[in-house]
Amino acid sequence: MIPRDYLTSRSTRLVPAETLLAWYEPLRVEGYCRACPFYGSFWSCPPHPFSGEAFLRPFSWALVVAERITRDPRTHPRRPLEEIFQESRRELGQELLRFLSVQPPGEERSLEVLIAGNCYHCSRCSRDEGKPCRFPRKMKYSLESLGFLVSDMVQELLDLPLEWPSPGQEPAALVAVALILSHEAAPLERFAGPPKKKH
Ligand code: SF4
Numbered sequence: 001m002i003p004r005d006y007l008t009s010r011s012t013r014l015v016p017a018e019t020l021l022a023w024y025e026p027l028r029v030e031g032y033c034r035a036c037p038f039y040g041s042f043w044s045c046p047p048h049p050f051s052g053e054a055f056l057r058p059f060s061w062a063l064v065v066a067e068r069i070t071r072d073p074r075t076h077p078r079r080p081l082e083e084i085f086q087e088s089r090r091e092l093g094q095e096l097l098r099f100l101s102v103q104p105p106g107e108e109r110s111l112e113v114l115i116a117g118n119c120y121h122c123s124r125c126s127r128d129e130g131k132p133c134r135f136p137r138k139m140k141y142s143l144e145s146l147g148f149l150v151s152d153m154v155q156e157l158l159d160l161p162l163e164w165p166s167p168g169q170e171p172a173a174l175v176a177v178a179l180i181l182s183h184e185a186a187p188l189e190r191f192a193g194p195p196k197k198k199h
Contacts, residue, residue, distance in 0.1 A: 005075040006084045009068045011158045012192040017059045017181060023156075026052055026147030033145060043126070043133040044119035045145045052146030059112065059181035063188035066154050067092050067176040081170050089176040090120050096178055097138060099191055111187060114143040116150050116177040143179050150177055 033039055033046045040047065056062075069088045071077060096113045103111060119125065121138050133139050144150050151162050154177055163171030182188050 003075065005072050005078065006088065007070050007072050008088055009070075011066045011068070011160055013064045013157045014185060014188050014192060015062055015064070015157065017056055017062045019157075020056060020062055020148060020153065020179075021053070023149040023153040024052060024056075024147055025149055029144055029147045029149060038118065041125055041128045042118045042142075044115075044139055044142045048141070048145065052148060055112075055141070055146055056181065059183060061182045061185045061188055063180040063182070063192055064153065064157050065092070065096075065178045065180065065191075066158050066160055067178075068160065068173050069176060070173045081174060082165060085174040085176065086120070089115070089117060092176050092178055093120065093140065096140070096180065099180075103187060107187060110183040112181040113140045114146065114179040114181070115140045116143045118142055143177060 030046060036045075038045070067088060069081075069085050071081065071084070093115050096115070100111060100113060119139050119142075121135050126132060126134050154160050154175065155162055160175060162175055163173060165171055165174075180188055180191060
């Protein structure tokens with residue numbers, strides 16, 4: 001087994017769900033999405049037949065989860081940081097799906113998960129072929145696609161500076177972001193637990 005070549009550090013912040021509306025700018029964010037060559041190609045991404053505000057409305061609490069991903073300096077760099085980021089983002093997504101699956105009966109329906117970035121469960125999304133989602137229970141909407149300025153939200157709520165890759169220059173870290181929405185604060189407090197570092 002190849003040893004893990006990166007480190008992650010998690011930050012979380014529990015807030016009333018309506019707090020997120022401070023970063024709700026659907027027209028601006030939809031403009032960013034329209035510029036993406038994959039616009040309309042994933043069921044997790046826009047256009048959606050509902051607004052982000054309507055999606056948020058039934059929930060009282062939100063847990064913002066940010067996973068800061070850096071290379072492990074004890075390992076030899078063998079792949080791009082972007083590839084590491086995608087692997088870590090999927091691990092976070094899988095962890096969130098497991099969390100939903102172990103909720104007491106009835107409680108899982110009071111929770112919803114959103115993950116920044118497009119769905120990753122199929123090599124080619126069935127939306128591109130005009131077909132229904134293959135795994136609707138696994139598919140989680142993209143946080144940006146609901147109209148939220150994710151980077152501003154993370155920087156301001158978690159005080160976590162974000163960096164982006166630029167030609168010829170790798171950032172020191174990339175950050176995977178997710179959101180859990182709930183009717184009650186208790187399940188979100190269970191997920192957040194004490195701050196932890198993985199090696
Ligand atoms: S699970 Fe597959 S079909 Fe459904 S949104 Fe994700 S990639 Fe598309």
